[in-house]
Amino acid sequence: xxxxxxxxxxxxxxxxxLYLIKKNEIDIYDIPIALITRQYLEYIEMLRSLNLDLxxxxxxxxxxxxxxxxxxxxxxxEDPSTQDEEDPRAELVRQLLxxxxxxxxxxxxxxxxxxxxDVFTRLCPVAEPNDPExxxxxxxxxxxxxxxxxxxxxxxxxxxxxxxIEAEEMxxxxxxNEIMDRLMERKHLTFTELIGARTDRRWILYTFLALxxxxxxxxxxxxxxxxxxxxxxxxxxx
Amino acid sequence: xxxxxAIIEALVFASEAPLSVERIADILTGEEKALISQALxxxxxxxxxxxxxxxxxxxxxxxxxxxxxxxxxxxxKLRAAKPVGVSPAALETLAIIAYRQPVVKADIDRFRGVDAxxxxxxxxxxxxxRIVGRKDVPxxxxxxxxxxxxxxxxxxxxxxxxPTLRELxxxxx
Amino acid sequence: xxxxxAIIEALVFASEAPLSVERIADILTGEEKALISQALxxxxxxxxxxxxxxxxxxxxxxxxxxxxxxxxxxxxKLRAAKPVGVSPAALETLAIIAYRQPVVKADIDRFRGVDAxxxxxxxxxxxxxRIVGRKDVPxxxxxxxxxxxxxxxxxxxxxxxxPTLRELxxxxx
Numbered sequence: 256x257x258x259x260x261x262x263x264x265x266x267x268x269x270x271x272x273l274y275l276i277k278k279n280e281i282d283i284y285d286i287p288i289a290l291i292t293r294q295y296l297e298y299i300e301m302l303r304s305l306n307l308d309l310x311x312x313x314x315x316x317x318x319x320x321x322x323x324x325x326x327x328x329x330x331x332x333e334d335p336s337t338q339d340e341e342d343p344r345a346e347l348v349r350q351l352l353x354x355x356x357x358x359x360x361x362x363x364x365x366x367x368x369x370x371x372x373d374v375f376t377r378l379c380p381v382a383e384p385n386d387p388e389x390x391x392x393x394x395x396x397x398x399x400x401x402x403x404x405x406x407x408x409x410x411x412x413x414x415x416x417x418x419x420i421e422a423e424e425m426x427x428x429x430x431x432n433e434i435m436d437r438l439m440e441r442k443h444l445t446f447t448e449l450i451g452a453r454t455d456r457r458w459i460l461y462t463f464l465a466l467x468x469x470x471x472x473x474x475x476x477x478x479x480x481x482x483x484x485x486x487x488x489x490x491x492x493x
Numbered sequence: 494x495x496x497x498x499a500i501i502e503a504l505v506f507a508s509e510a511p512l513s514v515e516r517i518a519d520i521l522t523g524e525e526k527a528l529i530s531q532a533l534x535x536x537x538x539x540x541x542x543x544x545x546x547x548x549x550x551x552x553x554x555x556x557x558x559x560x561x562x563x564x565x566x567x568x569x570k571l572r573a574a575k576p577v578g579v580s581p582a583a584l585e586t587l588a589i590i591a592y593r594q595p596v597v598k599a600d601i602d603r604f605r606g607v608d609a610x611x612x613x614x615x616x617x618x619x620x621x622x623r624i625v626g627r628k629d630v631p632x633x634x635x636x637x638x639x640x641x642x643x644x645x646x647x648x649x650x651x652x653x654x655x656p657t658l659r660e661l662x663x664x665x666x
Numbered sequence: 667x668x669x670x671x672a673i674i675e676a677l678v679f680a681s682e683a684p685l686s687v688e689r690i691a692d693i694l695t696g697e698e699k700a701l702i703s704q705a706l707x708x709x710x711x712x713x714x715x716x717x718x719x720x721x722x723x724x725x726x727x728x729x730x731x732x733x734x735x736x737x738x739x740x741x742x743k744l745r746a747a748k749p750v751g752v753s754p755a756a757l758e759t760l761a762i763i764a765y766r767q768p769v770v771k772a773d774i775d776r777f778r779g780v781d782a783x784x785x786x787x788x789x790x791x792x793x794x795x796r797i798v799g800r801k802d803v804p805x806x807x808x809x810x811x812x813x814x815x816x817x818x819x820x821x822x823x824x825x826x827x828x829p830t831l832r833e834l835x836x837x838x839x
Contacts, residue, residue: 266754266755266758266778266780267778267779267780268779268780269778269779270779310780310781312779312780312781316779350776350779352835353777354777354778354779355835356831356834356835357758357761357762357765357777357778357831358758358761359834359835360761360762360764360765360828360829360831360834361754361757361758361760361761362757363761363828363829363834364757364760364761364764364820365752365757367820367821367822368732368735368821369819369820369821370732370818370819370820370821371819372738372751373735373738374723374732374733374734374735374738374821375503375506375507375732375733375738375741375745376507376730376731376732376733377506377507377558377679377731378507378508378509379508379509379510379511379557379558381559381560381568381679381680402588402655402656402661426651426652426653428594428595428638428652429651429652429653431594431595431625431638432594432625432638432639432652435595435625435626435638472595472626472628472629472636473628473629473630474595474625474626474627474628474629474636490626491626491627491629494716494717494718494719498718498719499717499718499719499734499737500719500737500740501719502718502719502720503719503720503733503734503737503740503741504719504740504741504744505719506719506720506731506733507733507741507744507745508744512744516744520740520743520744521740543667544667544672545667545671545672545675546667546671546672546673546674546675546676546677546678546679547675547676547679558679560676560679560680561672561676564672564673564676567673567676567677567693567694568676568677568680570693571677571680571681571685571689571693572680648796648798649797649799650798650799653800653806654797654798654799654800654808656797656808660808663783664783664786664787664790
């Protein structure tokens with residue numbers, strides 16, 4: 256094999272492609288597809304012959320390269336209407352340029368003075384450890400801690416109890432909270448007041464579902480003074 | 494500043510506990526202890542002369558940076574508002590309430606397999622959780638939900654921004 | 667040193683996290699923010715001039731004392747800690763999130779040309795990245811953004827301190 260490349264140095268197919276372009280000193284805006292495709296496939300073949308695990312993405316890009324090559328081989332028609340057609344390489348070039356920029360951005364981050372690697376802060380405690388906690392100021396917490404806690408509970412439960420919680424239910428809980436908030440402030444509300452000026456169907460639907468849920472839980476009561484009249488909502492328990 | 498002195502300053506600053514001359518000598522292999530002591534004395538003098546907010550002090554067999562004693566009133570004001578943390582038990586309880594609200598305590602207990610009374614009280618005190626009403630069933634149990642503060646603390650736009658269990662699993666695969 | 671400046675120095679030193687001008691103004695009730703900023707700038711200058719072992723740094727919207735980057739070898743010897751490495755894959759993912767936030771996972775995958783699940787999970791664990799909301803498109807995918815800790819770890823005052831992608835591209839040409 257002509258290449259002297261470490262096998263694990265590529266972060267993905269785009270990284271490999273970028274390497275081949277640099278190695279051949281090729282203009283990224285005018286990639287000789289036949290050459291690059293050949294070298295790319297050779298490299299993949301080498302990895303395979305060594306029985307190395309190859310991420311599926313490497314094969315996807317191989318297919319893309321072959322596709323571009325075949326399109327470039329098609330004779331260019333004289334028909335002027337096809338003149339505007341984009342170079343089949345354009346999308347790939349865009350992708351490579353973006354990737355190259357982010358790769359550079361990553362290196363730039365790595366060149367910064369990184370905390371606990373290049374620079375260090377004071378660790379020794381300054382004041383007495385029994386400082387009072389202020390319930391108004393919170394340590395920044397991450398949502399993932401919360402999800403992880405929830406997930407942990409589920410791993411302890413039977414599979415039968417396991418119910419997937421969907422995003423839909425979440426926005427329902429949101430609406431329920433808002434409705435309860437407003438009812439606690441105002442004591443009673445009409446359905447129209449709850450909907451307000453908003454017209455998106457999803458929001459109206461959730462408001463409605465939230466009301467049904469609240470009635471099912473018997474947290475609110477709904478009254479209508481006459482048919483087609485305003486629906487008035489009250490807290491079931493003060 | 495001379496490099497050796499700068500190194501010693503950085504070491505004392507970054508140390509978890511007062512740093513002894515012996516320990517510094519270990520790190521600066523081959524450096525004479527007398528020279529290290531001298532550099533430390535110079536640093537002590539530098540900070541004294543400056544009359545700033547911090548001092549280098551010899552304490553408990555080592556050296557340590559401290560804030561000036563004259564300024565303790567101000568430092569105490571800073572410390573008075575120490576950010577509140579949440580215990581793992583409270584976090585679990587909070588998670589159940591966040592995902593299952595409005596929810597009664599009996600359900601929280603069932604999910605966690607232990608009595609959640611303590612955790613629940615803490616969360617109410619911290620205003621992360623509130624009573625949203627009572628369920629209209631025998632005994633009229635209290636229903637709990639999360640607060641606006643909860644959204645703020647977890648940096649959430651609204652409850653729908655909470656990831657689902659399925660999404661979490663996808664990330665792990 | 668002027669007393670106000672000394673107080674500010676003591677506060678920044680005593681704070682566990684980068685201390686913001688706003689927080690200092692809260693403690694020094696009635697003090698103008700412009701004057702606080704000025705004192706902080708002076709302190710930054712004082713430490714720079716001294717070329718000692720510690721520096722005052724503007725980071726993550728606040729100020730914090732840190733050891734000089736030139737002396738990391740020595741401090742590492744003291745801490746005897748494993749370096750907190752971020753893998754190249756994680757760094758690439760982090761760069762995409764930093765520059766394109768809020769961004770969904772599908773876009774990160776597309777930019778990198780590989781599935782970013784593992785890297786993303788690691789960044790969430792390290793709290794360099796967080797969920798900022800959901801995109802209002804079918805499926806409501808999670809939007810990711812960087813955290814305050816990201817700024818702290820990479821010594822950034824705020825996101826605008828990052829070089830622009832165009833600047834980086836020009837660097838390559």
